[in-house]
Amino acid sequence: MAKPRMHLGFDFSYTHMGGRWRMPGAWPGRHFPDVEMFEEIARIAERGCLDMVFSGDGTGIPDTWRGSPDAAIEWGISWPRQDLNPIMVAMSRVTKHLGFGLTYSSTFMHPYYMARLMNSLDHLTGGRIAMNLVTSTRKSDAANFGFDELMEHNSRYERMEEFVDVCRKLWDSAEPDAMLWDFESGRVTDPAKIHHVKHEGKFFKVEGALNTPPSPQGRPVLIQAGGSPRGIRASAYVSDYVFGPDMALARQVKHRAALDQALVDLGRDPATVGILWQTPIVVGETEAEAIAQRERLLTAIPQEAVGAYLSYNNGYDFSTLPERFTLAEVQEKIIAAQASPIGFVHELSLALGAGTEISRDTFFEHGVKSATSYDKTIAGSPSQIADILEEAFEATGSRGGFMLGHTVSVPDDLIRIVDLLVPELQRRGRFRTEYRGRTLRDNLQDM
Template sequence: MHLALDFSWTQVETDWRQPTSWVNRSYPDVGLFEDLARIAERGLFDLIFFGDGTGIPNTWEGSIDAAVRRGVAFPRLDMSPWITAMSRVTSHIGFGLTYASTFMHPFYVARLLNSLDHITNGRIAFNVITSQRRADAENYGFDELMEHAQRYDRMDEFIDVCKQLWASVEPDAFIWDSKTGLVADPAKVRAINHAGRFFKVKGPLSVPASPQGRPVLIQAGGSPRGIQSAARFVDHVFGAGKGLKLMAEQRAQLDAALKAEGRDPQQVGILWATKVVVAETEVEAIRGKQRLIADVPPEAVGVWLSHNTGFDMSTLPPRFSLRELNQRIIAANASPIGFVGILARQYGEATELSRDEFFEHGLHAATGYATTQAGTATQIADYFEEIFEATGSRGGFMLVHSQAGHRALLQNITGLLVPELQRRGRFRTSYAGHTLRENLA
């Protein structure tokens, strides 16, 4: 198995309100993140992953007020400088950085990630997303969300351009001959002259080739269109935790799409988003899980749901079917998958819910409670093995942990769960490679 830690969020979960959290002492001091990186590397994790969004959520009631008041996706940092600091206190663990192809330009992103790959000695992954969030879109000059399929068309071209740019300077292009004064061979530095539907880029990149060839590519699309795009370029998929049946279905769909692209499905893993609470006893672990939903303000749940679907959940009627809700979401060019799509697949599109029932499901999703597994290291390892085998024994798990959460939860993962997985032969006992690509192989 491969293991990653997802440090994308500080909220909606209540970890930050615990006496042992980092918030009141240092958040977002760089020392906090260096501490997280050291602990994760001691646990031999492959990757620390940072999802991102650049806008303060404003879909709920058309305002940022509730998001600011409750701290939903706020504050949220551009993690590239923090990753640089984290890489200086570690040697092997990788770092996943997120940018939206819907808004960014491929030349800028390709150059930045290549530069970070040099700083980290080949430990960068690029998580490319197609944002459905209105708050992000408005910060980049969009009055409306780009249509769902068009977002993926743009992402496909975006990645094509990045890959061309990363290959535009050959690994042995630089000579640095002090006697002749020759720096690089012009024959090995070539323009790409890309002219497509969304981008026109001459190239080449102005930096040396990446230490690992190019950054590792990660993508989280779970819709049919998202899976189609992932099959074209992805190294690993970031999959939503959504029950064993749906996870097995996504694995099968991805395998079929990879074969259609002429790629070997055995070479592409899925890292399943999972939240775990590990403790010495089951009772202690369950108590920790219950804290996730303790005293969570209802409006924080509404903000989270609205932001992550791109649809204002404050407009919901007293009763509605999941089919009706998804139709309204699609009409708004928001995301037809994710939380509402998973509910529809679990309970059926015709299922009717009251507003209160829907928000109860939303509470469990926003806090991660619905997909959190609580137990001893033995119980969690059993659960991981079941999913791993049912989804093709490729990939592993992206363990969600709050940036601001208390340190003990993370230390129990590295101190209790990791040794149990090692005892079963399911996880490494040392890093085999130097680059992230080598360790994920």
């Protein structure tokens, strides 16, 4: 009997940030946003039969550390960035099968605009687009869109659910066979197959069908990464595929169980919704080679940059930490600010104990490992990493796979994934040897 097969994506969000752009194995003399670099990433990923390449995003410049963006700008922390949808279109033009995952915020964007944009991108890529929705937790992002404060945690998810309701109505406003393009009669569309949308909810008021042809996939693939109990419920409502956090296996098992229950509560079949677990990874021909590559992460950025990264992603200025404190005290302040309750401080509390008193220096010793993903980066030979992935895949229900990424340097680390790890997974019957679907949705459903 054939084994269930994994799906694999590659997250290239940070390839040019956090010092990775100058690590050995990165492009010499080339830097963001050189489109040829991204086209090369796409070609390599498709050669490995990966499902998709993916990028997170954010519009704000990190300015939480010392109340200034200077450190982030100087050291390349979540800076610079661009809207990657035109870059992903360029990547799609040099590939035929690879999918593309774009990130947008339902907290700030309008569903009509996003439904129309994603439909357009689905046509340009030939049915290979996915939208990763996030509920924004960063004040600098909120300020870009005119918000004085972050929206309350649960309200962000309520808005996202209604956002998706509207998008789905709009994507369904044209039936799959609505377009005629009849040369003899001149008829373009069957009006009976275009349906008017009238939505009036808590957050949005939208009227009118999309003025676009139906999407090649029916609807673009939706991805979401909620991690809190409320976030998990939202991801069960929203997602075709869930983007899972890079956490200990025991917690991934609990996350999968919580998602399954949320899906059942919504009347959805858990077998139809996979999780792509975020997995920072370095693969080498030998374990020693991979570990040596991972060690370079600790040299990538200075402490000032670590502070800028952690403060931005946790919504709290860690430059204000006293010499000694408990993590519980800091976590209370983060929650009060409506920032993410499941970030670095939460993770460190689980590891050390929320009530344990620690020093500022100890905090930043752990912080550099978190800011560079060193603490969660798997490093090993192809067989060692394949063993780890297989164990996690089976323990979490053999539904989904992994979003590989946060590598030390690209393109070299991506090439090693494609040339070393992928063949090992194929040998074990755990990964495809060719694409069989026409669209990204088809390929993600191909188990």
